[in-house]
Amino acid sequence: MTTIEPVAEERVSSRHDERFAGWECSEPGTFKKLMPPGPRPKFSWLRPSILWSARNDPLVRYLGDPTDEQRQQWVAAQRERRGTDDLTIDRSDLGDSFSFLIAGDTGEGTPPQFAVVPGLLKVGEDTAFLVALSDVIYPIGDVNDYVDKFARPYAAYPGPIYAVPGNHDWYDGLGGFMRIFCGAEWPAGKIRGTGLKAQLRRRLWRQPSICAEDTLGRCRELRPALGQPPTLPGPYWTLETGPVRFVGIDTGIVGNLDGEQGDWLREVSRGSKPKILLTGKPLYVNNKCEPGLIAGRDFTVDDVVRDPENNYVAAIGGDIHNYQRYPAPVDGRTIQYIVSGGGGAFMHATHTIPKVDVNGVSEDDFKCYPLRGDSLAFYSRLYSQKIALRSRALQIVPEQASALIASRVNSVPTRGGTTRPLLRTRVRGSFVGLLPSGQTFHKYLSEFATWVDPPLFKHFLRLDVSPTEVRIRCFAATGCGAQEKDPPVEDDFVIPLGGG
Template sequence: MTRSSDHRFGQPRPAIEPPHATQAPLYAGSPLQPLPAPTGAAPFRLNLADIVPHAVQAAEKVGGMAFHMVGDTGGVKDPKPQLLVAQGLEHDAGVAGQFGKPAFFFHLGDVIYFDGQAQEYVPQFYEPYAHYPLPILAIPGNHDADVFDDGTRTNPLPSLATFVRNFCAPKPGVRSVDAGESPRTAMIQPNVYWTLESPFATIIGLYTNVPEGGVVEPDQADWFASELAAAPKDRLLIVALHHPLYSLDTEHSGSKAMATLLKTAIARSKRRPDAVFTAHVHNYQRFTVADTDGKGVTPFFVAGQGGYHNLHKVAKVNNQPLVTPYAVPEQPGVTLESYYDDRFGFLRLEVSPTELLVQAYTVPRPQEAWDHAPKLFDQMRLDWKRRTILR
């Protein structure tokens, strides 16, 4: 959470620093990590009004709200892409859309590379967003949760200890020891998996651990189904997790385990999310998935283009780029509607009592000068009550 009086939005940005030193690789095998203790009470809900009350009041007055989303931002080997995305976010934070300016930034994980080290929070989080005037909330990614062990420590810090210190403070107004000179205070999320409540949308944020493809243990799966069932039916329902259910990239692909998790939770709760947002794959992809009951579609997004330098390419067919819309083979009802895999960017979401607008922006490439505002690449408007895409 940030004190608005401390922001210097609009001032010139500092010069881009040289690349960081090479970090240690992922812990061998990337094993499942134990969950840290929650810092708040079950069922781990946070009301947006406890963070930005004036923005919530303004949203209620105009009948909708806007916010940002993206993941995989950490600029560990080359800070330029992350700083360009941060600059784009800063610019868009001052743009008033149908429902005013964005109210917050929901991060989809991998805030810090490679292993969530405390010393990397200044160069990879607090400095890049020094001029971003909005609060930043987050779910952890696999890199935030992996355990840094260079072989010299007898007892490495437990998984997510530093993430919890910076995003799960037990009370507001706490400055993290990892923040350096930044005035941004720690966020007050009650757990590493949690639900954000707001007047127009409910966001259920899952933590999918470290192993490739993601793992959600039974107690969190029970909580997830319960939160789906409890979510107000008069508000848009978003599910956010790090590992994607669908992806046509050449590095990770989609996760069958996460697809099974969602299918099981829907069956148990008898409630289907209106949209699903993920990251982990370093590009932008938008899918529509036909509901099994034939009554509508659910949009699924991969938004891992937030600044980590190594972009992931989307697969080709017969050595040619995919042409969208592309019906995914052997996955009936799944269609890739749009993608970009050659640049960085972010998402802007606008939510009303009946519609969701998702806009995917790009920023200049690292070798290009910053001479324009972020460019709109793709947008989708969903009538979430009717579960139909509006053309």
């Protein structure tokens, strides 16, 4: 197995040295050269046409969720077309030891997505494949957006790319995702249902976009391997390797599974072979456990993951645009619950995560990137720029932000420094804390929040798999040239597999 030798951690991580967070950027990143030529198209969730095109989200919430039915239609069509019920990707050719990458919530087509690419190519030089985890294409999974938001950024990645869909891919009825990854020729059948709500929903439901004549050609010009052959058997799948089985699930718009997929999940999870779940929605996030409901079944996704007979060692989910790790004790074992959605789209705050105490995971066990102090400093800078007329009225320097967070969670600042937040830090921190920074904020005010300069606080994962262990590292992308050349390692841990 090829591994990158860890450099002394204190040299390379924002956990130990502020310089590696990208606050001071002595050399700009080269990533802008990868971006499409010409002006960047303007995009705003506040534009009526965008709100209308993303209407499947409120339709699901107010008129009921037809994604289960539509997914079943996609899967049935795939099984018929492929002549098998099997949804396995056989990668036994990789042998006993191999490495791969995960990049979560990638597809905004904005500078932060491209900023991840140089480090990802460098660290992933010898990797076997890449997994795009959740929200492959924003805002609505449109097949025509795959040119600049998928084929262009990953044009130089040599291996195959597998993917797990997220809610934004479903705003297109999963049409773009199925076309690109599964080679599906045309959308599944129309959604059914009786009653006023279902009728209304059927009339309003956004069907997949029509693929423009030149879309696939332009994609293949940039990334010749794209779609030849399709990399996925369906929207959910298993990837079978010698040491570990990877199980990718499709959590639709609201995060639940259809019953048929739930039964499939239980079936493919049986047995003592080590498994890692890859999901569009994380099971542990922001100090909460969200177990993942399954329609018409009396068990959850987390029940399957926690069942000792199934031997899951980790569950990695996208959707939230930062990194979080919860090593949860389960019946004498540890299952690593990871959020990894910082591979491209705008950053979700970590400073709003309270002191961690969930199902046996304590604050001392918890890891996140960006550090909460950096997240608070970032948002104080953002709000200073956007609403305080570019003054520094709300700005908190990273060391002070770190001291304030430490005082809130009864700890010491992660990278040392003062433990005493100034009074003005407390006042500014309270004010910034009151301002929105969650998903709704980004959904409707993403243009307002657009931030294209370092520090960008993006990340991707590298997994090194062998018969005895899986090593997982979280590499940062800040947008600075120095971290493109030597991406900081923000987390590095090993999961023993007990094989050999």
